Amino acid sequence: MSTTNVERVLFERPQSLVALPFPYCPGCSHGIINRLVAEVVDSLGISERVVGVTSIGCSVRCWKHFTYDMVQAAHGRAPAVATGLRRVMPDRIIFTYQGDGDLAAIGTAEALHSAARGERITIFFVNNAIYGATGGQMAPTTLLGQKTSSSPYGRDPVAAGFPIRVAELLATLPAPGYIARVGVFDAANVNRARRAVQRAFEVQMEGKGFSLVEFLASCPTNLKMDPVKANEWVQKELQQYFPLGQFKSPEE
Ligand SMILES: Cc1ncc(C[n+]2csc(CCOP(=O)(O)OP(=O)(O)O)c2C)c(N)n1
Numbered sequence: 119m120s121t122t123n124v125e126r127v128l129f130e131r132p133q134s135l136v137a138l139p140f141p142y143c144p145g146c147s148h149g150i151i152n153r154l155v156a157e158v159v160d161s162l163g164i165s166e167r168v169v170g171v172t173s174i175g176c177s178v179r180c181w182k183h184f185t186y187d188m189v190q191a192a193h194g195r196a197p198a199v200a201t202g203l204r205r206v207m208p209d210r211i212i213f214t215y216q217g218d219g220d221l222a223a224i225g226t227a228e229a230l231h232s233a234a235r236g237e238r239i240t241i242f243f244v245n246n247a248i249y250g251a252t253g254g255q256m257a258p259t260t261l262l263g264q265k266t267s268s269s270p271y272g273r274d275p276v277a278a279g280f281p282i283r284v285a286e287l288l289a290t291l292p293a294p295g296y297i298a299r300v301g302v303f304d305a306a307n308v309n310r311a312r313r314a315v316q317r318a319f320e321v322q323m324e325g326k327g328f329s330l331v332e333f334l335a336s337c338p339t340n341l342k343m344d345p346v347k348a349n350e351w352v353q354k355e356l357q358q359y360f361p362l363g364q365f366k367s368p369e370e
Pocket residue numbers: 174175176177178193216217218219220221224244246248249250251252257337
């Protein structure tokens with residue numbers, strides 16, 4: 119009696135992800151999010167048309183992990199660079215990849231105005247509630263009472279204001295086509311996040327304007343927690359202030 123060995127591939131590197139180990143700390147969400155972007159680019163078959171723009175922070179390191187064209191902008195300026203690329207290359211699919219210090223502090227104007235113009239670009243916004251690359255200072259998304267290296271007694275709203283809900287803020291504008299907030303803290307949410315990344319690219323490709331996906335993310339190093347505890351903190355604490363959901367879609 120003969121037996122047939124059927125090989126099933128359960129897990130493999132996306133084609134548009136370079137065969138290099140990620141440089142991020144153990145438990146950092148950037149690796150998962152980089153991978154999701156690469157998976158969706160592969161499944162949509164758009165790797166020849168995609169251009170990514172990074173700016174500054176741990177987020178910038180993704181540029182050498184994607185096989186497609188990547189451009190590096192100054193801190194916070196990725197949406198402005200993406201706008202320039204859009205104007206000269208109308209057939210390309212353009213995304214930015216930005217942290218919360220980058221997008222919601224130094225780069226607030228660029229993100230807000232590209233959304234207000236309905237610029238046909240996609241922003242992947244990684245909200246880990248802290249400045250990762252520079253040693254864990256307070257970000258615009260740091261929770262009230264959260265201790266950081268620049269708020270050692272916890273964020274005080276009188277001195278530092280309230281955390282900014284970027285997805286909800288940009289969803290008040292008429293022009294954006296798609297805005298969602300997702301988590302990557304468990305398998306079910308990673309799958310939902312993948313669908314959001316895909317929808318964001320599709321909205322751009324269908325000519326329906328600006329799209330943004332905000333990811334609730336974990337920075338165990340600066341939260342000073344192990345990866346499991348940091349993930350739980352994102353799921354329990356961060357998610358409470360930043361609810362997951364779709365805030366804008368072309369179907370509305
Ligand atoms: C003009 C300018 N100002 C300040 C800095 C210092 N700086 C580098 S990364 C960063 C914050 C990055 O934090 P975030 O965007 O949250 O990204 P993460 O590292 O968490 O991915 C800052 C303030 C800089 N490089 N350039």
